[in-house]
Amino acid sequence: MPQARRAELDARAIILLLVCCVLWGLNQVAVKAALVEIGPLWQAGLRSAVAGLLVWLWALARGIRLFERDGSLPGGLLAGALFAAEFGCIFLGLQFTSASRMVVFLYLSPFVVALGMPWIARSERLGPRQWAGLALAFGAVAFAFAEGLAAPQGPHQWWGDAMGLAAAVFWGGTTLAIRATRLSAASAEKTLLYQLAVSALALCAAAVAAGETLPAQLSLRLLGLFGFQAVIVSFASYLVWFWLVRHYAATRLAVFTLSTPLFGLLSGALLLGEGISGRLVVALVALAIGIICVNR
Template sequence: MASVSEAGCRPVQPNRLDAGAALMMVVLCACWGLQQVAVKMAVADGAAPMAQAALRSIGATIIVGVVVLALGRRRGVIPMGTIWPGIGAGLLFALEFALLYTGLSLTTASRAVVFLYTAPFVVAIGGHLLIPGERLGRWQVMGLLAAFGGIVAAFADGLVEGGGSIAGDLLMVAAAIAWGLTTLLIKGSVLSRTAPLVTLLYQLGVSAVALVVLALVMGADLAIPLTDTVIGAMAFQIVGVASLSYLGWFVLISRYPASRLSAFSFLTPLFGVGAAAAVLGDALTPAFAIALVLVAGGIWMVNRPS
């Protein structure tokens, strides 16, 4: 493993993903897709989505904080110059969820997914303009469009059925922008040269406070019923998603181009659909196969060798 200096500096990143990084992104997207099912199962047992988001950040903050102390990083755990970017990343993360859950109450799930997954374009455009080494070529742009086309194909039935509202759609676009800006802030600031555990602790700790405040302001019910389903769903979200998968994401984003990593996020809703079919008995349509081909082809185009 490449050495890391006390300042947290890392070697110059490669301009594309290797097989290990690509496989890790697939695993992370599968984890995030399963999270969608876990949230639905907990909602069915009476746990409000905003309460789940707040508890997830609180629980993961405790876990990551204990790990940081156990690794002997008590001294110098918060490097100079990272505080404001770290707070900004945490606030953007909390804002994304506030916009997401508000938007979901005003539009349909299919429309929400399509508009939310404009986020990789925010990362691609921002990285192209602002971050050295993140410029995209023609093939990468075509790949993003193909992958996004796969998402549209997967949720086309829900789009043509109508429903939703312009306000809800705009809130989902705003959530996508907040998601993209979080990635760009981490990649384009000193956080990209900071130990991933520190970056994760910032995001979790700040978002935990912000999400509780937002939930209270929005009048959301923070009570969590302690059923077996809710306990299992929250354990997966706290340990599997917020602690382990987010740490893996920050490790990758510190080493590889953000725009190429973000292209893999188009797999997340497809994993969610597949998991819902396997766990909840939801039906799969032929459009799902078309979507999978388009997304996989798009990811290859984004990450193809120059």
């Protein structure tokens, strides 16, 4: 039986969410830095494969059964396919549109969750003040990336934007699929393993089909960047995220993900010397106000 979820986020959940969002923001920097040595599809596919192996070893060590029949296979395959489709749309879309535009379209995903969750759990319906807070939080992200939005990217920019919007739908759809199927009662380890296994197969196959080549040698720099993505982000932080999805209201969790791109900008400023603009400071303040409105 699916257990009752907490409607409000407690201090533990907020701290874990903020840590995850900071790590996901740092991950944007790690992915960007690694692209000079390895293609995006191989990068995404191989990190899913390594993280999936770690999840299996973690579950084995803790005595968590991953392969018993519990009726979660259809939901697991659906969530895994949506997870892989999200990354596929992101990487394909970036060939036609800018990273700034992709971020803004991608982080429409909390609206997908907010619109879909009442059909699954009526208790997670947002009120007018919460919708206003969600809109404010999204507006903060759009404001932070406004300068990149205006830059033209060529005649096929609309195609890249459409792929970004599709990625948002797939990301939100993954959360909804987890909550609407037998995965809602499965362990976080099993939920994550479904997505990592399916995405590893799909993305590595896409890398082969796209003609991406693997690096001839692995530098210490690449190993460090890839290790961070696979171990810290795809294994540890995603495991925490799916544990949160199992125990707390999805609509309250989704709005926190809007802080990820801003943490990415902040990480770039601190680690890559890109500078902290007044626009970013205003966006962070507006984001904080929006998150408070949704969760109070």
